[in-house]
Amino acid sequence: MSLTPSNMISLGTKAPDFKLMDTITDHLVTLEEIKGERGTLIMFLCNHCPFVKHVNEEIVRIANEYRQLGFGSAAIMSNDTSKYPQDSPERMKEHAAxxxxxxxxxxxxxxxxAKAYDAACTPDFFLFDDELKLIYRGQLDDSRPGxxxxxxxxxxxxxxxxxxxxRKxxxxxxxxxxxxxxxKE
Incomplete structure (x- = not known):
């Protein structure tokens, strides 16, 4: 278990666009479809990381609560699945359920x-405003496994x-x- 920090890219950075397969619905999803009226949360997660496992419940709670208030959310899994098969799309679907x-x-x-967002770790959080400009990147909170x-x-x-x-x-x-x-190598 390595301790890798976020890269902390510049605030104001525009959210990179994407079109990725949603492993829950098996449909392609774009950033525009996820975008919330008030803001958009992009999270880099995976199935096996103990840091993600530690905060899974809180992530779901936040997404549910803030969706009602105009925020869109999505999680992206970018690990090399040939070396980490527990993060495969099939397993992602099971994990999400x-x-x-x-x-x-x-x-x-x-x-x-992941490269476009300069994501470094799981979990990695990026919050964008209603114009898809970065206003927050970093930790969920001070909790860590153990x-x-x-x-x-x-x-x-x-x-x-x-x-x-x-407020700013x-x-x-x-x-x-x-x-x-x-x-991937």
């Missing part, structure tokens, strides 16, 4: 989208609440920490 994902769980088999802190989504929730309350999102953001994305 088990954890009741209410958002698309997209397969980035070429890894082009540190005794229960996931509450505090950092991400504060950013989303700032949008809802027409703080630029003091902590990188996410997780397993590195498993790049």
């Amino acid at each position: 088990k954890h009741q994902y209410s958002f698309p769980y997209l397969f980035d088999g070429t890894q082009e989208i 540190n005794g802190i229960h996931p509450n989504g505090r950092d991400l929730r504060e950013a989303m609440d700032s949008v809802l309350n027409n 999102v703080t630029e003091d953001q902590k990188p996410s920490i997780g397993c590195n994305i498993k790049w």
